[in-house]
Amino acid sequence: MEAPDTLTVKTLSIGDASTITGLSIDTLRYYERIGLVPGVSRNAGGQRRFSTGDIARLRFIRRAQAMDFSLDEIGQLLTLREQTGDVRADVRALTERKLAAIEARIEQLSALRDELAQLVLACRSSERDCPIIGRMNDDCCGHKAEGEHA
Numbered sequence: 001m002e003a004p005d006t007l008t009v010k011t012l013s014i015g016d017a018s019t020i021t022g023l024s025i026d027t028l029r030y031y032e033r034i035g036l037v038p039g040v041s042r043n044a045g046g047q048r049r050f051s052t053g054d055i056a057r058l059r060f061i062r063r064a065q066a067m068d069f070s071l072d073e074i075g076q077l078l079t080l081r082e083q084t085g086d087v088r089a090d091v092r093a094l095t096e097r098k099l100a101a102i103e104a105r106i107e108q109l110s111a112l113r114d115e116l117a118q119l120v121l122a123c124r125s126s127e128r129d130c131p132i133i134g135r136m137n138d139d140c141c142g143h144k145a146e147g148e149h150a
Helices: 014-021 025-033 052-066 071-082 088-125 131-137
Strands: 048-051
Touching: 014 025, 014 048, 014 052, 025 048, 025 052, 048 052, 052 071, 071 088, 088 131
Parallel strands: none
Antiparallel strands: none
C-alpha cells in the first residue's frame, strides 16, 4: 500500500498512520493509552483519526526511541517540547543523564567483549573441558562449578 500524502489529507486512519510512521497499530493504540499521543480524534464510527500534529509527535517519539530514550523520558521530552519559554536546560539535563547511562553501558559491554574474547581464545587451546562452560558455572549460586547448586 502506498502511503498517503500527509500534506493533502487532513486526518489519517490508524492503518495509514502506522504505514507512515513505521509503528504498529498496537503501538499506536498503546501510545494513545499511556498518554504519549493524547487527544487522537475519532470519526462518527469511533475510528481513530490521526492529524498531521499527531504524526509529527509519533515521528518525534520514534526518533527519541532511536536515541535510546525510554517512554517515560520521551513523555518528559514531549512535555518540555510543548512548554513555552526556555526549556533547554531541562532538555540538556535529561540528555546528559541519557548520555552518561549510555557511556556506562558501553563500558560494561566493552568489559564483556574482552571477557568473551578471552574465553574464545581459551577454548581454542583447551584440550579437555570447555572453559566457556566452566566460566559460566563459576560462582553460580555462590558455589564453584563442581559442588552444590541451589
